[in-house]
Amino acid sequence: MTTLNQADPSATNDVAPHEHGDHRMFGVATFLVADAMTFAGFFAAYLTFHAVNPLQPDAVYELELPLPILNTVLLLVSSATFHKAGQKLRLADNRACRQWLMVTAVLGLAFLVSQMVEYFTLPFGLTDNLYASTFYALTGFHGLHVTLGALMILIVWWQCRTPSGRVTAHNQFPLEAVELYWHFVDGIWVVLFLILYLL
């Protein structure tokens, strides 16, 4: 019986422990679970306010639908274009990959501009009432995520400019990590849109 073999490399090991697989995507996914819980806390607060804190009679809190619908479309399309970019990278077509990445980044920035336009046209400000504060906190926190995501997309866009660069068909991790993050941010937006604008 050699169950406790201290220095016997001939045992049942096919892979030595230091040659373990690549678990970086697992870490990204776990981090996104934590990030989702932050949003869950915000949503829970918003829904509780809705349930137990009625708006004051004189408070102004009205949302228009056209811009947020445009925003939803922008983000959903950007998820699809990011997926396209990933496909192209796997085919080692860096040029097409970069084009799709740029389209995604532009869509993300368009979302941010559209969000800004909405902010400036809304009839209420951050401290006007409870709902207004929660609206800006939630959309602002999400907008921060979109901003970071757009920056990361541009970084990946830069890093895969040559076939021998940092992001290639052989090292897709940076692109895959940002892609997962981007889909996550889009998913959060859909939930946010449903709760904040439609509920």
Place this chain on the structure above:
Amino acid sequence: MTVSLPPQSEQHTPSLQPTGWLRYFSFSVDHKVIGLQYLVCGFLFYLIGGALAGAIRTELASPMSDFMPRDVYNQVLTLHGTVMIFLWIVPVVNGAFGNYLIPFYVGARDMAYPRLNAVAFWLIPPAGLLLISSYFITGAAQSGWTAYPPLSITTPASGQMIWILSVLLLGGSSIFGGINFIATVLKLRRPGLKLMQLPMYCWAMLGTSILVVLSTPVLAGTLILLSFDIVAHTGFFNPGLGGNVVVYQHLFWFYSHPAVYIMVLPAFGLVSEILPVHCRKPLFGYATMVYSIMAIVVLGLVVWAHHMFTSGTPPWMRLFFTIATAFIAVPTGIKFFNWLATLWGGRISLNSAVLFSCGFIVNFVLGGITGVALAQVPFDVHVHDTYFVVAHFHYIVYGGTVFVIFASIYHWYPKVTGRMLNEPIGRLHFLLTFIGFNLCFAPQHWLGLNGMPRRVAEYDPQFAFINQISSVGALLMAISTLPFLWNVVASAFNGEIAGDNPWKALTPEWLTSSPPPVENWVGEAPLVEEPYGYGVPIDQIDLKATSGRDLWSSGK
């Protein structure tokens, strides 16, 4: 700066890590170095938090506010709570022992994300210095470690904001650590090692890390909203502006009740490692231990509102959270009886590690019983925010977790340093700590039942005598640190040489040299399928010849 080569493994590229004592001050990615960084850094904060506790007990030795001004008392109690929870217990019982032991237990050379690991540690010293410096710059936060609004909105803003920033940094550190532990336990196991063969501490850390990842972000979000209330004058938690303070309490306790399990579950795991070694018996009820840890994780997420029975909670909520909280007693009781059964009939060596573990079991049962009592609404409404709660809480986190931290230091010190601690001094340390702790906190049950509120600098003179007893206990606890410090420092230089496996233990960290080499093992990691396979007289164990199961059955 010198470059160290991992011993005897030529296929590795050399890593740019300093060697010698310098590496403990560097951005080292070695999990053992990071574990010790957590431990020593946490212990320094423990001394600071202990000094703050001493100030509190000195103030409370007399009914009048004569030792320090009232607002300073509020700052001191806020800092004491925050330092002890976020800078001592959480980093040490998770970060220190988790980083040191988990890679050994799963048969890995390091954690899954070594650099993230170093980042997680190095967030702690700045956050701690930030927190403590706030006292000297503008005055620290005064609203307790719970930072309930509207109190936290109306007390001076700068101290409260520094407190929030510091806790956000520490929360980030905790989340990064949690991600790392989950990935290491689930993904980095040595080939052939099954989940149900892992030492119990791995399960405890897996459960703890799930709680960390699910609940800490909610606290972060809540504190961001609170900081908006303080800085931007929004009204999330400000009733004057249409907000709702109870929402803060819900969100806060959604983290802070699981935080109790984040502090105590790893301690459960560590005790489950220590007891079998020194009793020479297998851990009793391995599978039930695993299931009860996971049950505590699930239940721990749905009991938070039992902290809020006096916050106008509706009856259905009181009913639900009372029942859910009472349920937690079941898995916890299973673990308690498993430890007793592990001790039962064992060849117990009553050294310092076992004494502290047994002290833990005694204290934790007392704290657990008062916990079940506090979960009952009629009783909780009576003693809410009294010293009864203070006593209960300290029986869990000090009598429970800190006792286990000391037990673990006595148990793993030979592995970390290669030298034994002085046993008589260790027993003296245990005696002083156990007597001091119980003298300090047992009388506080009486104080609470008789109506002394917590967090006050002045109280009714009828409570003076009992408070003085409690303060004497605190003094004993402070004195008990001295033999420990002397022991730890002196033994590092003059202690008896321990050898690789002084306890003749079977868990994997003992199957390498003391202290272990940079990548944990020379050659392959051992495959330990029976980490608790004890059962024959100590001198008859042949570690190389038999499997754990053989040892256990031949002992009958």
